[in-house]
Amino acid sequence: MDAALADWRSAPLPPRVKAMLAFLETMTLRPDELSADDVKPLRAAGLSDAAIEDAIHVCALFNIYDRLADAFKFDIPDEHGFEMSAVSLMQRGYKF
Numbered sequence: 001m002d003a004a005l006a007d008w009r010s011a012p013l014p015p016r017v018k019a020m021l022a023f024l025e026t027m028t029l030r031p032d033e034l035s036a037d038d039v040k041p042l043r044a045a046g047l048s049d050a051a052i053e054d055a056i057h058v059c060a061l062f063n064i065y066d067r068l069a070d071a072f073k074f075d076i077p078d079e080h081g082f083e084m085s086a087v088s089l090m091q092r093g094y095k096f
Contacts, residue, residue, distance in 0.1 A: 008021045015045050016042075016045035016046050016047050019041050019042050019044075019045040019047070020042060020045075020047060020051075020052075020055055022041075023038055023039075023041075023042055023052075023055075024055060024056075024059045026038065027056065027059055027060075028059060028063055039052060
């Protein structure tokens with residue numbers, strides 16, 4: 001995981017993961033460059049249309065969350081805050 005976060009291009013990841021990360025990078029940083037042809041390498045790497053669509057949805061949502069967090073200056077918890085949240089979620093799940 002650390003290698004992938006440091007540099008996904010040189011990390012020991014399966015080719016289909018690298019293909020998806022390249023696509024998602026373009027989608028995030030240069031969306032105007034995307035075309036239908038950009039999906040072909042994903043399919044050639046063995047990714048289903050459902051998997052491609054799921055990755056696009058997750059990426060789009062995180063892009064929106066990041067922009068909202070920046071615009072509204074969300075308070076991001078420190079490591080301890082994230083740990084407390086994880087413990088709480090593990091105990092009660094997402095139910096209120």
